Amino acid sequence: MAANGVSRSSSFTPDLSKAKSTTASIVGFMDKKSKMDPIDESSSTLDRVEGEIELQHVSFKYPFRPNIKISQDLNLAIHVGKMVALVGESGSGKSTMNALLQRFCNPDSRQMTLDGMEIRELQFKWLR
CATH class of the missing domain: 1.20.5 (Single alpha-helices involved in coiled-coils or other helix-helix interfaces)
Incomplete structure (x- = not known):
C-alpha cells in the first residue's frame, strides 16, 4: 500500500x-528594479492641461521581445477637443500606445509631448 x-x-x-x-x-x-521611479516628485507638472498630445517618430519594442517592433517611426497628433480611435488587430499596439502615454514603459526613440512638454519630464503620479 x-x-x-x-x-x-x-x-x-x-x-x-x-x-x-x-x-x-x-x-x-x-x-527587478524599475528604471523609472514612480514616487519621484522632482519632475515637472503642468499648471493647466489643454490636452494636445503629439508623438513624433516613436518606436517601441518590449525588452523581453527585442526582435518584434510594436511601433516604428509612429507620428500621431491628437488635437485639443478631438477624439481619436486607435483601431487594429489584436497585438497591433493599441494598448501599448496607451501604456507609453502613461509611462508604464518608455519608447526606444522618443518625442511624446503633452501640451508641448515632453512626457518623460512629467511626474508619474501627476500624469497618471
Whole structure:
C-alpha cells in the first residue's frame, strides 16, 4: 500500500520541478528594479492641461521581445477637443500606445509631448 502511494506521488515530480522553475522566474521578475521611479516628485507638472498630445517618430519594442517592433517611426497628433480611435488587430499596439502615454514603459526613440512638454519630464503620479 505504501509503495502505491510513493508510485503515485513520483508522477508529480516533473510538475513540481516546473513549478519551482516558474516560481524562481516570477520572483526574479518581481525583484527587478524599475528604471523609472514612480514616487519621484522632482519632475515637472503642468499648471493647466489643454490636452494636445503629439508623438513624433516613436518606436517601441518590449525588452523581453527585442526582435518584434510594436511601433516604428509612429507620428500621431491628437488635437485639443478631438477624439481619436486607435483601431487594429489584436497585438497591433493599441494598448501599448496607451501604456507609453502613461509611462508604464518608455519608447526606444522618443518625442511624446503633452501640451508641448515632453512626457518623460512629467511626474508619474501627476500624469497618471
